[in-house]
Amino acid sequence: MSLKLYWLIKSSPILRKALLPEDANKAPYEVLDYNTTLLLRDPYGIRATEIRRERVRFLQNGISAMLDHFWGDGAVAHSYEHTAGPIRDSFKVDEVRHVLVGLKKLPAKGEQLSFGIARSIVGGFTKKEEWVETVADHPVGRLTRNVVFPTERPCKKAVLRYGEDEFELPVVELSNGRTLVSFEAPTPEIDAKLTVYWEW
Numbered sequence: 353m354s355l356k357l358y359w360l361i362k363s364s365p366i367l368r369k370a371l372l373p374e375d376a377n378k379a380p381y382e383v384l385d386y387n388t389t390l391l392l393r394d395p396y397g398i399r400a401t402e403i404r405r406e407r408v409r410f411l412q413n414g415i416s417a418m419l420d421h422f423w424g425d426g427a428v429a430h431s432y433e434h435t436a437g438p439i440r441d442s443f444k445v446d447e448v449r450h451v452l453v454g455l456k457k458l459p460a461k462g463e464q465l466s467f468g469i470a471r472s473i474v475g476g477f478t479k480k481e482e483w484v485e486t487v488a489d490h491p492v493g494r495l496t497r498n499v500v501f502p503t504e505r506p507c508k509k510a511v512l513r514y515g516e517d518e519f520e521l522p523v524v525e526l527s528n529g530r531t532l533v534s535f536e537a538p539t540p541e542i543d544a545k546l547t548v549y550w551e552w
Contacts, residue, residue, distance in 0.1 A: 354445065354446070354448070356445055356446065357445050357448075357450065360445065361376070362376050367452070369414075369416075370415070370416045370417035370440075370452070370454075371415065371417055371418070371419060372412070372415075373412060373413065373414035373415060373416075374412040374413055374414060375412060378411060378412065379411055379490055379491055380410065380411060380412050380415050380418075380490075381408045381409060381410045381411055381412075381415070381418075381490060382408065382409050382411060382490060382491040382492070382493070383406055383407070383408050383488075383490050383491065383492040383493065383495075384407045384408060384409055384464070384493045384494070385405070385406065385407040385493060385494050386404070386405075386406050386488075386492055386494065386495045386496065387404065387405045387406075387496045387498075388402065388403070388404040388405075388486065388496070388497055388498070389402070389403045389404070389497075389498040389499075389500060390402050390484050390497075390498070390499045390500070391403065391500045392477060392499070392500065392501050392502055392505075393502065394502060394504075395502050395504040395505035396478060397475075397476065397477030397478040397479070397482065398474060398475055398478065399472070399473075399474060400472070400473040400474075400476055400477055401470065401471070401472050401473070402422075402469075402470070402471045402472075402473065403468070403469070403470050404468065404469040404470075405466070405467075405468050405469075406466070406467055406468075406469075407464060407465070407466045408464065408465055408466075408467075408490075409462065409463070409464045410459045410460070410461055410462065410463050410464075410465070411461060412461055413458075413460055413461045414458060415455065415458070415459060416454060416455055416458055417437075417440060417452050417453060417454050417455060418436060418452075418453050418455065419450050419451065419452060419453070420434065420450070420451045420453060420469065421448050421449065421450050421451075421487075421489070422448070422449055422451075422471065423447050423448045423449065423485075424473070424476050424484070424485075425475065425476045425477070425478075426473055426474050426475030426476035426477075426478075427473065427474040427475060427476070428449060428471075428473055428476065429449065429451075429471050429472075429473070430472040430473060430474045431470075431471070431472040432451065432469075432470070432471050432472075433468075433469065433470045433471075434451070434453045434467065434468075434469050435467045435468045435469070436453055436455055436456070436465065436467035437453050437454040437455045437456045438453070438454050439451055439452070439453055439454075440452045440453065440454040480551060480552070481549065481550070481551050482549070482550055482552070483547055483548060483549045483550070484497075484499060484547070484548050485545055485546070485547040485548075486545075486546045486547075487543065487544070487545050487546075488537075488540040488541065488542060488543065488544045488546070489542070489543060490542070491542060492537075492539065492540055493538070493539060494536065494537075494538050494539075495536070495537045495538075495540055495546070496534065496535070496536045496537075497534060497535055497537075497546065497548060498532060498533070498534040499532070499533050499534070499548055499550065500526075500530055500531075500532050501530055501531040501532070501533075501552060502530060503528070503529035503530055505552050506523070506525075506530075506531040506552065507523045507531045507532075507533055507550050507551075507552050508523070508550075508551045508552055509523065509550065509551050510523060510533040510548055510549065510550035510551075511548070511549050511550075512535050512546065512547070512548055513545075513546075513547045513548075513549065514537070514540075514544065514545075514546050514547075515544065515545075519535075521533045521534070521535060521548065533548065533550060535548070
């Protein structure tokens, strides 16, 4: 979480009560499992869908909402669905769009919740060399990222950049003719940025 977003939440009685009701200096929840897939739907990078599944455990009582964040090129949320609850608000801090999602019921501390998110992107991946970034802004037990390429335009090569380290990712050909790159990061550091760069 950026310092600017943190101070915005802390200075807003509405956001603070919804997101950090017991302790503004403590994480509201931990992510036990984070699995996200970027599906590139055409060879031009015009249409794409991000599909994510998360399982979290709440660390405070009285949380009534969660924040989701996204950024990048193009229309980053042409459509958006979140199974945990309805969208209550949306705002932008610098280049990042934040969505306030209301929970269907107030969870107790220690309770777990599984939910899914689907977001369509238009015009986001139109270059020869592209990227997608994931930020672990909460404690995360396991983070998995997949990128699936169309049959007409396979991935040529891909790398993962994590801090100052860079790792080459294998390109896997699927049975349907698509190509896939993926990685799994157990317990990444809080606020760590994990970015996949590829050429296609």
